[in-house]
Amino acid sequence: MTDLEDLYREIILDHYRSPRNRGELESPPALRVEGFNPLCGDEIVLTLLVDDDRVADIKFAGSGCSISQSSASLMSSAVKGKTLAEVRGLIRTFKSMMSIHEASLDPAGSGGGEESTPDGSHDDHDGSAGGSAGGSAEPEDGLADVRRLGELAALQGVVKFPVRIKCATLGWNALAQALDEIEA
């Protein structure tokens, strides 16, 4: 599998071509949050209906690349019906997958040195993983978690393309912001 096929896996292309839960819920009663990627101008609008501590319904709108759109689509499918605590856990696991160091996913280093990117590009996408990137114990835990992500694990190829991590986490950051607002 080439790096590009690893990035654009079939599940991702499927969610990009046929996004799930696309649109907007009426707000109120739904909570509405917006997310922006200033790098490319992409934006997402997330509407979320919480009932009895569960995500009763969720929709996303906005425009973006295949990675941001498929990630939001996969996310919406994964969190619908889940409790807020479960959603928190999922956000944590997903974002830790997005910060696993390239080497731990690709021990053979098939890309060679020439595509390596400055470590700095990992720094600003994620506040939750607490410096797990490059750590020795963390990636192992991370990989175990990744197996629990189901379809979402298809997005793990994104970490080989650090610039695209912001695309993949666009919807998730909006979701985390929504939970913060609910629990504030």
Place this chain on the structure above:
Amino acid sequence: MATLTPASFDVESLRKDFPLLARTVHGRPLVYLDSASSSLQPRQVLVAMEHYYETCHANVHRGVYTTAEEATALYEGARVSVGRFIGAPDPEREIVFVKNATEALNLVARSFGTANLRRGDKVLLTELEHHANLVPWLMLSEQLGIELRYLAVDPDGRLDLSDLDRKLDGVKVVAISAMSNVLGTIPPLREITDAAHAAGALVVADGAQVVPHVPVDVQALGVDFLAFSAHKMHGPTGIGALWARAELLDSMPPFLGGGGMILDVRLDRFVPADPPHRFEAGTPPIAEAVGFAAAVDYLGNLGMARVRAHEEQLTEYAISAIADRLGSDCRVFGPPAGPDRGGVLSLGFRDIHPHDLAQVLDQHGVCVRPGHHCAKPLMRVLGVTATARASIGTYNDEQDIDTLIEGLTEAGRLFS
């Protein structure tokens, strides 16, 4: 122009000057189509900077020892080289070295703008400005309450000049891009400058895109200020230049304060130095100035008219090859190829997001830039959030364009 045909421009031999072009990415030769963002450096520039550090590095305008004198001579010599490259009549006094074109434009807005503009005064901009020639004026508008007006962009990507005289009424400053970094549009600057001067306005030109690609003579253009960056014209990052008419610089207050920009300092006041040093506080980018001079020498040796002829011909090839091979799948924003268009190709390919296009192109070794290109208001006019921009430099050839089109075709297959 008969002696300036592209055939006399030997791209294949020129490419050997650029070490980075020998690199491969993903097993493919690098196809560099992002010169509007930043250009590559020829060995001549790298050697000049290394030679400076190895033989005479010292701080300028301070020491009396031999190497300090040599460093100062190189730095001041670079000022003259860069000034002559754009036809400055008095380069020793008229070229201010700054960090980049962005800083040059901020300098004009902050220094000239703050000293000369008052609440209600009008500044005329255009819808196709880069944020560098927009945000400093927006900041000044917040600070001083000046009014900003805009020339519109027509559907072809040219400026709508039909109401130029009306829009110029009461305007004190016109700040305008001399070539769009998104559409390649080259506005008729002389016409605009004449109209602006007739209306009593001064003209600030953002030359970041035009100076590297088109012969520029500030006296022929008639502009009052010209900003440009070295790294877009085969020079190093970290240095750019502001050219301004000497009497304007003489009248302007300092921009940044510090060492090197004063005649005298007391505990309760200071006397600023004369231009250009008035605007160069602190130790300047000396090695970068040496590299900048080597870059304008390099371009001067190529001949800017020949550079322009080559790039204009390649732009025409690119636009027609894209139309022939990709048809209506691929949209090239901006005016058709011609003398009023530079080699900046903002592309839309079906409904595939520019990030995805650029990612697939990278696998083919092709470097293009996806995004809004620091021109968000123009993106709104075009009705898109982003484009994939391929931009042409001296070292590009038809094969680069062919590889770009192959990559786009591949992206079309992947996302169909």
